Amino acid sequence: MSALIEAADLHFAYPQRPPVLAGASLSLSPGERLAITGPNGAGKSTLLQILVGLLRPQAGQVRAFGAERCEEADFHEVRRRVGLVFQDPDDQLFCPTVAEDVAFGPLNLGQSRTDALAMVDQVLSQLDLTSLRDRVTHKLSGGEKRLVSLAGVLAMAPDVLLLDEPTNALDEETTARLIEILLELPQAMLIVSHDPHFRRRVVTRTLRLRNGVLAPPEPACVPI
Amino acid sequence: MGHVLDATATPTPPDAMGAGPGPVRALDPRTRILAAGAFALVTVAIDSLLVLLIPLAMAGVALLAARLPMRQTLKRMVAVDGFILFLVVLLPFSVPGEAAFYLFGWPASWAGIAQAGAIALKANAIVLMLLALVGSMEPTALGHALVRLRVPALLVHLLLFTVRYIAVVDGEYHRQRRAMTMRAFRPGTNWHSLRSLGYLIGMLLVRALERSERILQAMKCRGFTGRLPLLSDMRFRRRDALFAALLLAMLTGLLALDRLHVGAH
């Protein structure tokens, strides 16, 4: 199976700070749900941003959907097909109403207003969020915002999902709902999460980011 | 916390387009905005104190029709009355005319009292009507209505963005204040207090900028190409036409009454 997304030997440092990525590599295949774990500040969010071209690595390659991606223009297709769900839903949910926000992606992809709104209804019903359709975004609860931000990304029918700490600040009920939703989605996923219970339910493979490099984690218990 | 802007909202909040319980909320938001504007323009044009009681009464009726919580809304009147009090106290002493009474030898004229009274009535009537007609809708409905009324889209987007993030920033502010209070901060008129508040505001601004950078990134991730959607479903109905006709009649009547009244004196 050819990989959907590949990162080879990425090096990245923020200006005047020690390097965050020092030769990180990964490969995401269709149907996989790959978790990235690691201590705070290890560079997990940075890695996600590099994969969609919001940041450029100082060295290393990003390949997505069979082509190498270097320039801003290369990433336009990537962003159409890779949905990044940000860590803080308030950063993502900016339109006045839920319907408008979920429609934002489809409209940007060139869909007509009617098609976009049809997509909105479809995605909202898929996630069982139809009751939120006309609600005002800044009044939603944290859990509702998280689910709606996911809907906004799914409305673009991406092939891959990147999720940055999706269960952050979610209550148990919403976490359970999110898990159910993710298990039913066909997309390949890259999930940054430090929640072991969540990972255990959802994830198929794990990589740990440590000292700028990605590697399969050491098992917690070593047989004597 | 999303409620910084709508302490006047009812327990059953209006939906995003402003519809909700009561006859006022059944009207199109554009109608409400235009009505409030027309009302304000006519009210400031009226000269007679007696006639001014009518707009005040109209505003009171509108307030009831809007199903706004009375006490909270009337508390908002105090904000208006702060400045009014200021003018009310000073005007009688600076407007020339027959004296009504004397204070420490300074004459307070009837004309001045009348002018101050007129200002008080006008300001309060307009504020009440504004709260009843426009303050009773969701801020997002206000934005959508304004763009349909030909206000430049860029300005409306600024309005909607501001509204969207007031609750978020307010939350950050309150968390910071609580943290400061827990470390025994008590605001006073001293440099330490002022510096702390200044640092707080500065930090809020820094975080605001950083958040806005992330928002723009999130928009680009969803293919932002330089256009923002404004989807709204507003349609003028028969009740809007009826309301407009009624209001127009009343406002014309008010102006006529005022001319007659003033003419008679």
Added chain:
Amino acid sequence: MHIVDGALSTPVLIGGGIAAVGGLALGLRALSLEKIPAAGVLSATFFVAALIHVPIGPSSVHLIMNGLAGLVLGWAAFPALFVGLLLQAVFFGFGGITVLGVNTVNIALPAVLVGLLLRRGARGADRRVAALSGLLAGALAILLTALMVALVLWLSGNEFIPAAKLVVLAHLPVAVIEGLICAAAVILINRVKPELFSALVPPAPQVALR
């Protein structure tokens, strides 16, 4: 300093309205859709800041922080402060609607002026100059606003002269308070993220391109 409906004369209201429309046009020219997120979240922050009250002796006063807004937003302060005033009028009953134009000009014009004069110092490398710029920006903006309020009152009729004088006098201590708070804010921003002053106001080019 929010003037209410019904006080000012019609010519003043019309003049204020026209000036406000002009200021808004200039302010919107300085913005683009890409800058709206920054302008919007910053505007929301100033709105929240205006809800803070500072004790001043026995009573307290609400902040305006238009000096700081001018430093950070430049001409965009016009639409940003207009939005704030509109929201305050419509949802809080604070201020008025026929006087919205006048109120906007009274608060936003000093902001823009103060920003033009003092931004360089605020974002510069010299910490003391930055602090001083902040102090001046905060205080001067309040004083100019008070003077403009006095002006529009006076233009509306001689009977408002005592009120006009009182407005200016009453705002002298407020100017000091806002100056000090603005100084502290500028000190922090200068230390933590001086680029904030250039976010919506690009620094003047150093070299002319041919």
